[in-house]
């Protein structure tokens with residue numbers, strides 16, 4: 001497709017009675033063309049009675065009203081869930097291309113409050129971009145929309161209004177770091193908590209028989225620690241769940257994520273949480289524990305694989321006994337050493353979320369096609385790395401600019417150099433909100449087909465390693 005004249009995306013063309021609707025690339029950017037106006041769309045009238053509708057959230061909602069397969073769904077049971085986070089709003093066509101011959105439920109709109117702040121986007125635009133991408137590709141097999149890492153009731157409410165149907169509650173600000181406390185302080189806090197009558201009796205004097213895991217019992221210490229650590233988090237989650245139940249009467253998926261905790265989530269902590277959200281009537285559909293080992297952005301996982309497998313299996317066994325709900329792996333980009341452990345499980349038991357890989361794949365295209373511009377991004381990433389890494393678990397040191405000289409004949413190689421890769425991974429917000437952001441989107445738009453194919457290949461590699469695609 002050329003940039004100086006109008007061209008239609010052939011897979012997008014749909015007919016509604018006498019009206020044809022299609023995605024068209026114009027010199028002013030992509031637009032929807034409607035051969036005659038339809039209710040709900042807003043745009044400019046064209047010469048032959050048609051309408052040119054810009055890619056706004058309002059027009060995305062109208063599109064989904066007329067083409068109901070573009071309305072986000074809940075996750076079906078029996079298949080794996082996979083989150084395709086897209087920080088640029090340009091990646092959905094490539095994500096859809098990667099789905100070919102894959103068996104999974106794709107979450108095509110997935111973004112966290114933190115990502116929204118860093119990219120300057122909102123839930124409405126994130127969902128709109130996924131809807132337009134799916135429409136462009138003629139994709140009709142259904143997808144999810146996950147408002148990720150929600151730390152406030154307001155953000156959950158906003159995402160619900162926009163049409164999201166999966167809500168990932170992040171109660172980390174309400175988790176008490178008992179691991180860093182003296183036993184006396186934990187005991188004091190435990191005394192101060194209000195607990196239901198019979199609660200200790202029910203939890204302390206029972207055998208919890210979990211298929212595949214055996215019998216679990218709480219010691220008093222395990223119960224006290226779990227209770228102090230999670231009481232506030234549970235009440236926050238119950239509050240968010242209750243609000244969403246009022247706001248989304250048709251039902252929704254609700255994930256609890258504690259993956260950014262400092263310490264791995266033990267099977268006893270998970271059992272405690274499962275018992276409590278059952279008591280509190282919080283309908284969990286997935287749980288993201290903190291796994292053992294080092295889970296860093298942009299790099300493969302590091303640690304003891306046998307320990308990871310044993311935690312994963314224990315979490316899945318508890319989730320099956322108390323749900324069933326899924327076990328969710330966050331920061332799932334590039335974790336190739338872990339994927340075989342998921343591939344050996346029933347796919348209906350798990351969900352994997354990615355985001356950074358789609359951004360980095362876009363940078364790979366720019367490294368090949370726009371080397372001078374890519375160098376500017378590298379410069380900004382080096383400048384912003386220490387500041388931007390603070391919200392993440394990152395061990396890399398500041399990348400050495402001198403290293404670039406050695407890599408200058410193969411700029412793409414910079415993306416596979418661990419510290420540069422992490423620097424590029426965590427500085428996306430600074431890049432996108434700087435004057436470079438608009439150019440990045442524009443230039444990637446010029447290499448749209450190459451970006452689509454690169455994503456198809458890279459995400460396809462992820463799906464294949466997870467056993468979801470042949």
Ligand SMILES: [Zn+2]
Nearest residue numbers: 257259330331
């Ligand atoms: Zn997470």
